[in-house]
Amino acid sequence: MSRVFGKVCQNGYVVRDIEAAMKHWVDVLGVGPWFYIEDVKTDWFRYRGQTSDVKMSIALANSGDLQIELIQQRNDTPSMYKEFLDAGHEGLQHMSYWTETYQDLYDRALSLGYTIGQEGQIGGDRGRFAYFDTGAHPGTVVEISDTSGMKGKTFAHIRQSAEAWDGAHPVRRLNT
Template sequence: MVAQRDQVRRTWREGEMLVQGLGQLRQLGYVVRDIHAAMDHWTRRLGVGPFFYFERAPVLDFHYRNEPSRAAASGAFSNLGAVQIELIQPLDDHPSVFNDFLNSGLEGLQHFAFWTQEFDACVERFAAQGAAIVQQGYTGNRNGRFAYFETEAHPGTMIEISEVQDKKAELFERVAEASRRWDGSDPVRSLSTP
């Protein structure tokens, strides 16, 4: 892990700040060992909910360090005000940044995300600043791409750029609206994987 952090530090260009100008922070992503316990904690203890839960997140064309990976994860989404809370539990040992995080002995906040409709431009901007994509794929359709950038010199600071359009945008708005009106009932709402 130390060698990996040193490599990340070497790829950054001195004086450049990656997230300046990306707009509002939209998501905090927590990697957990038990997603059901995590949803219970967030809903019953913290009062954040409801969570929209995928037993197996619908991720396609998943790549880790430029190699295809069959990694699978459960995922759940809710909102805390304007910020989405994402819970992720790996379901296997296939390569992913989520397994890297847990295998390093950590659990909790793993990344924060910015949403965009200009995905290619954001990816190019990060690449120009020396940030490398470590994990990528898409959800829903090709307009639901995501990329995680190897910027984590400190736990919980990996950055995700997420393209939010079409079905993904509709789901995220549904999550936000349900959170605004949530009265504590029906705290976990299962979603089917297409």
């Protein structure tokens, strides 16, 4: 439990081949089903304060209460995902903390000296997310995500799907 952010709700893995990563999680680890968005549409995205047109695919599944996110960047636009891969890493890049009081947590983190590495929005005002630049050690970037809107409902559906999953249909495609 983080004294600043609360409990970790998601581990985010940056991968070079998302299809192979999903297959590994299903076949080797038995985790699924995966909800896959091949072309994520962001309302806006900024990397280190500059607008960035990042193209990415994501896949989400749960292992118990912990959500697993797989991210494959599909272009060379600047992002913390690209930074991570360019540094020779692949795998756990961030931990995500979810909140229904996003702006309060965002402002608190900034007041404590955290700096934004990248941030964006998906699906309207209640779909914001921010990655704080805490990645001096691989796998420790902190993301906060607003779950007060549709994203929270989607995440709850993914968790419920994992609880009842019988191994059928391991990859389910979604659109944003």
